[in-house]
Amino acid sequence: MNIHKFYSKLSAAFCLAALLLWSCSASTPAQPAKIIFDTDMAEDVDDVGALALLHALADAGEAEILACMVSAPHEYSGPCIDVINTFYGRPNIPIGNVKGFQRGYPQDNGQKIPSNYAQKMAETFPHRLKKSSDAEDAVALYRKILAAQPDKSVQIVSVGFLTNLKNLLNSTADAASPLNGEELVAQKVSRWVCMGAIFPNRGREYNVMMDTGASVRAINDWPTPIVFSGFEIGARIFTANALKSKPETNPIRMGYEWYWDKKENINRESWDLTTVLYAVRGAEPYWKLSEPGKCLMCATHGYGESEWIPFEKGNHRYLIEKMPPAEVGAVIDELLCREPALHSKSQDGQAQTHAENQ
Ligand SMILES: [Ca+2]
Structure with missing residues (x-):
């Protein structure tokens, strides 16, 4: 040679x-993104779309849903989540319920959280959880789930109020873990992806202004990185009308229809859905990430307000629009319209098909 x-x-x-x-x-x-999904599924309907999107991504092998947490004080939030989990063939995803939600600051103003669709979904579609308060305490469930996961492996995705996350930080050693809440989060949570606040200007956004005391504690003191899908991101992306092609046996379609109480156009802003899409797939090609900084929470005139303060060592960032909103919406709609993969085995190993749940 x-x-x-x-x-x-x-x-x-x-x-x-x-x-x-x-x-x-x-x-x-x-590796699929390990997600704990924390939702105020009751008043707005984008929580329904967000959980459906998370299931579609789980069907595609991109996500693993460790648990769902209720952050709204509404007895049909938990059953509604259970409906969606059951529809997608994952009826055994654990569900935790909020304790100590306080609307307004420093006093609870006593106003109830309404829902146009949660009770109807629970009364129409198969599920097991009868009411939210039958579910276990969200903090106990958070601690149990986090303690059992590898270090820095879990993403918390919050698309509602921050009461559970405040309570988690304030929690103390228990049977699940000798660590306190801050230590447990620091050890197990890779990042928190939060639908909340408004960027880059000072302002009020619904999720973080409601339980103000919780938002101040959770956001200001969170020990690992936070990425925010701010109000302005989801506000320009409209999704769900594509679900009109699905039959009325599809609880996601019906949730949107009952929310609107009309059938012509069921599109809704995609605040919670963008949060899920980012948590599972990352920023590219949909968004850019802001410079590092801090989303500083404070209370003014009884409600929470946020202000973005950029600085090099900050561990917060927020999403910045990159792909045209209609194109992101098309990606989301395609995922929402996928048929559930219908696992042949439920998560506890018992044979259980979607058909058996009907
Ligand atoms: Ca929400």
Whole structure:
């Protein structure tokens, strides 16, 4: 073998090795994102779409849903979540319920959280949880789930009020873990993805202004990174009308229809859905991330307000629009319209098909 042939064979071997390496890395799917989904599913309907989107991403192998937490004081929030989990063939996802929600600051103003759709969904579609207060305490469930997961592996996705996360930070050692809440979060949570606040200007946004005391404690003191899908991100992306192509046996479609109390156009802003999409798929190609900084929460005139303060060592960031909103909406709608993969086995290993739940 002359030197030219030798180098030619060597270079062919390198090319082959490089191709094999590339094809291995291209065909090896990333680990699914481990998600705890914390929702005020009751008043607005984008929580319904967000949980459906999370299930569609779980069906695609991109996400694993560890638990769902209720942050709204509404007895049909938990059953409504259970309806969606059951529809997607995951009836055994644990559900936790909020304790100590306070609307307004410093006093609770006593106003109730309404819902146009939660009770109807619970009364129409198969599920097991009768009322939210039958579910276990969200903080006890958070602690149990987090303690059992590898370090820095869990993302918390909040699309509602922050009462549960305040309570989690304030929690103390229990049977699940000898760590206090802040230590447990620091050890297990890779990041918190929060639908909340408004950027880049000072302002009020519904999720963080409601239980103001909780928002101040949770956001200001959170020990790991937070990425915000601010009000302005979801406000320009309209989704769900594509669900009109689905039958009336689809609880996601019906949730949106009951929310609107009309059937012509059921599109809604996608605040909670963008939060899920970012948590599972990351920023690119949909968004850019802001510079680091701090979303500082305070209370003014009885309700929470946030202000963005950029600084190099801050561990907060927020999403910035990149892909045109209609294109992000099309990605979300396509996922919302996918049929559930209908797991043949439920999460506790018992054979249970979607059909058996009907
Ligand atoms: Ca919400």
